[in-house]
Amino acid sequence: MIEQALQAWVHFFKPLGLNYGFVLDPGELSAFGHGLLVTLQLCAWTIPVSLLFGVLIAAGLTSGRGWLARPLQAFVELTRNTPTLVQLYCAFLVLNMLITQKLGGGSPITPFMWVVIVVALHKGVFHAEALRAGIEAVPAVTLEAARSLAFSRRQILTQVQLPLALRFALLALVNNLVDLVKMTAIASAIAVGDVTYESIMIWSHRDNVLELLLLILLYFGLLTWLVSVGGRWLEARLRMPGYGQ
16 A cells, blocks of 8 residues: 555656655665654754753853853854854764763764754754843843742742743744754764755665755755744743733
C-alpha cells in the first residue's frame, strides 16, 4: 500500500519535470526520513534550552550585580553580532578539540549536542534581550506592592517580573523561535544528519536538487507554522489587559 502510494507520488510529479524517484529507493527514503526526524529532534531540544538560557541571561543582566551583568552584556554583544555558523565552527572545531585533548580521548559532546548548545545560546541571547526589556517595563508601583508584601528579590523576579515580562516579550520570543527552527539547518555544516544534510547526500548521487529543496522548504514551513500557531495559542492563554496587549 505504501509502495503504491510512493509510486503514485513519483508518477504524479513526473509530467511536471520533478524527479522524486529517490522515494522508491529504500535506503535513500530511509535516510531522508531519518533527516526529518533529526531536524525535529533539534527543534525539540533547542527551543526549551534556548528559553532557559534566555531567562538565566535576562536574570543576570537585570540583577544589579556588575560583576555578573557586565560579562553577560559582553557575551550578548559578541553572540548577537557574529554569525551563528562561525560560532558553530569555533565551538565544534576549536572547543571540541580542546576538550578532546584535555580528556585525552573522545569528546563527550556529540556534534548534535554542539548544534543544540550553539543555536540555543545564540537565540537565548535574543530571548534575554526581549525579556530584559519586558522586565524593565514592569511598572514601579507593581514592584513596590511586591516589596510591601515582603517579597525577596528572587521572589519579585520569579513571581512578578518574569511572568509580566513574558507577556511584554511574547511576540518577540515567538519570532525568535521561528528563526531558531530555520537556524537548525546549519547542523549540516558539521555533518549532523538533519534533513538538509541527508538531502545533500541524496542529490549528490541524483539530479534532483530542486525536488529535495522544495521538500525542505515545505518541511521547515510546516515546523515554523506550528511554532507560530503555538505562539498565538500562548498569546490568547496569557492575555492580561494592560500587560503586553
